[in-house]
């Protein structure tokens with residue numbers, strides 16, 4: 264049991280130093296520990312204090328580069344921020360195996376997000392649905408009035424879907440506003456539009472609007488990629504067969520599938536963090552997408568006529584390159600420079616290629632020498648370096 268009380272009134276109103284002093288006294292931190300907390304690195308402490316509430320320090324992680332990526336004919340050095348050994352080495356290794364057959368081929372991605380508006384207290388659901396559908400253009404126009412800049416650059420609300428659903432609290436209508444958010448993650452633009460059209464939707468439906476919020480299940484912003492991984496570089500026909508068996512295992516068993524998909528997210532989240540994007544949004548979207556038809560692997564595998572492994576990966580990828588932390592975090596800007604990308608679409612293509620690589624690397628290791636061998640090799644190297 265802790266001896267301190269966690270009840271601190273007005274904590275958020277204090278300066279960083281004042282907050283740290285209170286925590287230091289309450290939990291008994293020593294000077295070395297408070298010095299570590301106060302090391303803000305390349306950030307001004309005030310900038311950190313503006314980002315979230317109750318800040319007392321900053322937290323650092325390794326920043327690393329995965330090599331060998333060729334995606335749609337372009338080479339990329341991929342920044343990754345994470346704490347787990349072997350992940351970056353594994354990604355670089357498998358990206359090299361894909362180069363022999365042209366690297367990763369990624370499809371075009373529409374940058375369309377969904378804003379959800381929930382309508383309750385409906386007297387006549389069918390009439391309400393019809394009335395909303397008839398006034399679709401008017402609703403879209405009103406949404407677009409909120410963001411002239413997005414419209415100027417070619418984005419904006421593009422469509423509306425009306426979904427009556429049955430719930431434990433009775434019938435509801437869920438309106439989906441589809442918004443092309445261009446190079447942003449999109450939450451701000453979409454939430455502003457969803458809130459702006461709510462009164463009109465209440466009028467048209469004669470119901471009451473409750474939630475107005477973006478959906479992280481971004482099914483209109485799906486990133487897809489495909490690559491062929493050389494059989495011999497993977498370790499031969501037996502390893503390829505092992506990977507297909509691992510995939511079959513994940514397809515048949517949700518306990519394995521969660522870990523299979525976690526391996527994919529190892530890469531994607533590391534890149535998401537390195538570029539200042541919202542890791543929770545990407546993670547939520549990925550697992551919701553995996554669960555759409557019963558929780559399934561996000562990737563799929565087969566062999567080509569020559570025995571090489573062909574992998575595909577597909578998942579929602581709401582990554583932005585403008586706005587929020589992508590703009591204000593110095594390392595996020597540097598990450599985009601290292602990647603050399605100018606469009607959010609390209610970032611999503613890199614992310615999905617990285618995810619596929621990470622997945623193949625994990626399955627290869629598991630099907631061949633086992634995951635601990637790679638980990639142990641890297642640990643040994645680290646120990647030698649320290650000695």
Ligand code: MEV
Nearest residue numbers: 522523525526625626634
């Ligand atoms: C560990 O971070 C990721 C793996 O567990 C993924 C997998 O099992 O496929 C190795």
